[in-house]
Amino acid sequence: MRKWQTRCLQGAFITILAAGLVPFIGAGKTYAAESSCIQCHTDEDMLEENLSAVIAKGSAMTSGAG
Amino acid sequence: MAPLGPAEKVLVSENFLETDHGEVECENCHGGNPAEKTKEAAHKDFDAHPSINNPEKACGECHEEIVATAKDSLHATLSTFITVLKSRSDMNKWHEIDEARKGHCFSCHTSCGGCHVSRPKFAKKGFIDGHNFQKRSDPFNQCTACHGSRVGHEYYGTRGQGDVHVAKYDMDCVSCHEAKEMHAAAPADLKGRYHLPEMVNCEDCHKGLENGSVREHSNHIGKVQCQICHSQTYVNCYSCHTGKDAEGLRYFQNQKETEGMKIALNYDKEEPNQTAKYILVRHEPSDLEVFDFYVKDAFTNFGNTPTWKRTSPHNIQRKTWQTANCNNCHGNRDLFLDKKDLLDYEIQANSKAIVPDNKVPKKKDKTMPINIDTSKVRTGMVVDAEWLHNNLAAVKVIDARSAADYEKGHIEGAVSLDPLKAGLRYSWEEENPMQLVADDVLVKIFGDHGLKADDHIVVYEKDGRNSGFLIWMLDYAGATNVSYLKGAIEGWHEAGYHVTTEKTVPTATTFGGKINAATVVDNNYVKANLDNNKVVVVDTRVIQQAKGLSKHAEAKRAGRIPGSVNLPLGALYMDNGALKTPVELLWMLKKYGITPDKTIVTTCNTGQLAGSAYFMLRYLGFDDVRVHNESWISWCAAN
Numbered sequence: 001m002r003k004w005q006t007r008c009l010q011g012a013f014i015t016i017l018a019a020g021l022v023p024f025i026g027a028g029k030t031y032a033a034e035s036s037c038i039q040c041h042t043d044e045d046m047l048e049e050n051l052s053a054v055i056a057k058g059s060a061m062t063s064g065a066g
Numbered sequence: 067m068a069p070l071g072p073a074e075k076v077l078v079s080e081n082f083l084e085t086d087h088g089e090v091e092c093e094n095c096h097g098g099n100p101a102e103k104t105k106e107a108a109h110k111d112f113d114a115h116p117s118i119n120n121p122e123k124a125c126g127e128c129h130e131e132i133v134a135t136a137k138d139s140l141h142a143t144l145s146t147f148i149t150v151l152k153s154r155s156d157m158n159k160w161h162e163i164d165e166a167r168k169g170h171c172f173s174c175h176t177s178c179g180g181c182h183v184s185r186p187k188f189a190k191k192g193f194i195d196g197h198n199f200q201k202r203s204d205p206f207n208q209c210t211a212c213h214g215s216r217v218g219h220e221y222y223g224t225r226g227q228g229d230v231h232v233a234k235y236d237m238d239c240v241s242c243h244e245a246k247e248m249h250a251a252a253p254a255d256l257k258g259r260y261h262l263p264e265m266v267n268c269e270d271c272h273k274g275l276e277n278g279s280v281r282e283h284s285n286h287i288g289k290v291q292c293q294i295c296h297s298q299t300y301v302n303c304y305s306c307h308t309g310k311d312a313e314g315l316r317y318f319q320n321q322k323e324t325e326g327m328k329i330a331l332n333y334d335k336e337e338p339n340q341t342a343k344y345i346l347v348r349h350e351p352s353d354l355e356v357f358d359f360y361v362k363d364a365f366t367n368f369g370n371t372p373t374w375k376r377t378s379p380h381n382i383q384r385k386t387w388q389t390a391n392c393n394n395c396h397g398n399r400d401l402f403l404d405k406k407d408l409l410d411y412e413i414q415a416n417s418k419a420i421v422p423d424n425k426v427p428k429k430k431d432k433t434m435p436i437n438i439d440t441s442k443v444r445t446g447m448v449v450d451a452e453w454l455h456n457n458l459a460a461v462k463v464i465d466a467r468s469a470a471d472y473e474k475g476h477i478e479g480a481v482s483l484d485p486l487k488a489g490l491r492y493s494w495e496e497e498n499p500m501q502l503v504a505d506d507v508l509v510k511i512f513g514d515h516g517l518k519a520d521d522h523i524v525v526y527e528k529d530g531r532n533s534g535f536l537i538w539m540l541d542y543a544g545a546t547n548v549s550y551l552k553g554a555i556e557g558w559h560e561a562g563y564h565v566t567t568e569k570t571v572p573t574a575t576t577f578g579g580k581i582n583a584a585t586v587v588d589n590n591y592v593k594a595n596l597d598n599n600k601v602v603v604v605d606t607r608v609i610q611q612a613k614g615l616s617k618h619a620e621a622k623r624a625g626r627i628p629g630s631v632n633l634p635l636g637a638l639y640m641d642n643g644a645l646k647t648p649v650e651l652l653w654m655l656k657k658y659g660i661t662p663d664k665t666i667v668t669t670c671n672t673g674q675l676a677g678s679a680y681f682m683l684r685y686l687g688f689d690d691v692r693v694h695n696e697s698w699i700s701w702c703a704a705n
Contacts, residue, residue, distance in 0.1 A: 025113050035100050042080060051072040
């Protein structure tokens with residue numbers, strides 16, 4: 001009887017624990033594809049429309065080989 | 067290397083998302099706030115260079131072992147700059163010196179990302195393949211994007227013939243410079259980059275040469291550095307000065323750059339794997355006043371470190387002028403570093419490198435003859451500064467540099483005629499772009515510049531190549547006596563002659579002359595002679611274009627004309643309009659099967675390099691030289 005009770009308690013404990021972990025399944029693995037960054041950075045047309053060339057200004061006094 | 071557009075620089079490829087690195091959330095490496103709705107908010111605390119700013123977190127979480135050493139590699143720390151600067155410095159002024167170092171010298175460093183994902187910061191950044199990580203660095207977008215002006219130009223033939231390792235064996239940078247060298251940690255006090263134990267050596271691949279079939283190897287190995295015999299001339303820089311301009315932008319200015327070669331005594335036999343008696347040295351641009359803008363009298367110990375430093379040019383050839391004959395080195399005092407090669411303030415610094423007369427190997431009595439016939443060289447096609455100065459009144463002088471350079475100062479009486487801008491070729495918008503304009507238009511332009519076909523015309527510019535190009539066009543138009551100014555404008559300056567800013571306005575005249583149509587051929591001629599062993603098609607483009615690794619921006623595709631011989635134009639010209647001797651050039655051309663008994667057709671992308679090569683071959687005595695005016699851009703569109 002006592003053995004049966006122990007098994008029931010263990011089973012209930014494991015079931016509750018497993019149920020508690022269900023929302024976290026998959027949460028440890030997030031891909032770049034799911035990042036909102038990617039929505040913009042794979043959209044060539046949007047980038048073309050919204051980005052302009054930043055001309056890095058160099059001194060006209062620079063000469064010769066580096 | 068074409069510049070990347072702003073969108074192209076940050077456009078992530080869909081393919082990337084399928085790769086291992088695509089499994090990592092962007093913000094894990096770059097920070098930022100992906101949940102935000104605006105660009106500004108999303109990029110707050112964003113790190114575009116995580117491998118520079120935090121390599122252990124960005125790359126080290128997965129590549130722990132590599133990052134542990136790579137974060138301290140020479141690419142990341144440039145530690146030898148610090149060692150050398152400290153050796154020369156008044157350490158009481160180190161704070162100011164180090165600020166200048168950080169502002170100038172340190173601008174070239176890079177880390178994991180600049181070699182595996184994007185163009186380095188120095189090369190204006192941007193993904194080279196949609197953020198895909200490349201195990202093998204890209205030689206054009208990455209390695210030579212920084213190491214371009216010397217190494218890249220030497221290796222791919224912008225200067226010299228290029229390097230046999232790529233020309234014959236398709237080797238790129240990391241074929242020799244493997245990960246174990248690139249990722250190696252450089253100790254903070256590393257004396258010089260050649261002291262890095264992981265540094266690649268020729269002997270790592272070329273083993274047992276002393277027991278091989280080349281007799282000279284057994285005589286020289288262990289005594290001379292391999293590059294002494296197997297490299298071509300290379301560039302030396304002098305007197306770099308740094309500072310900030312009126313807008314606060316940093317700049318550097320080299321006073322002089324010369325192409326040449328010097329052998330020195332090995333001043334540092336502590337270098338691993340390098341105990342040879344003689345080494346090849348290059349003049350580095352250091353100067354007593356290099357940081358004067360930031361701090362005066364910084365280098366009170368300038369004499370501690372040589373300014374002629376061991377070098378390993380990346381322009382290796384199996385056969386070079388040094389291997390052509392023993393006496394090209396033996397007894398050739400000019401090739402060995404002498405006190406007279408040094409400026410006063412650098413004599414002490416190079417005292418261990420100077421080769422005294424009794425250490426210059428003696429001339430050999432018996433050598434194999436070179437057997438090159440120079441009797442046909444058209445010596446009148448080249449004049450020097452002294453000759454021009456003495457004959458200025460008798461010749462027409464053309465300045466073939468840009469109009470802006472002409473305005474800054476030119477030889478008195480010279481007329482400005484930039485062959486790239488004067489309307490001598492059709493524009494990119496017209497039919498037959500970059501080909502010569504109609505004959506009547508061409509001769510009118512020359513006439514408008516005051517030239518007649520029977521004038522003695524002398525052409526000069528900055529490095530000679532455009533002079534050669536213009537000389538071909540004048541030759542085509544029927545000019546009978548055109549010369550090239552040896553040493554170009556720098557040679558004129560060095561000879562001590564003055565320049566003027568007073569513009570010469572030419573009196574328009576009729577050029578006259580008879581079109582020399584035989585100097586130009588079209589695609590049909592080239593196609594018909596592909597298998598003619600009396601006709602050699604010489605592709606004068608750089609090696610990467612001739613190999614199809616890159617292409618001219620206007621070409622429909624990469625590639626080369628079948629059967630053509632690739633001889634980059636850099637093999638024929640030197641920096642600053644200097645010329646190699648005719649015997650050396652003819653010997654080198656023979657190596658490629660380019661001999662005066664054949665019809666030589668020069669080709670390139672647009673006819674410009676081909677025209678420059680035409681002049682040099684004519685000067686060397688070739689009778690039948692023709693320029694493939696249509697060149698690769700037209701050829702690849704038609705074939």
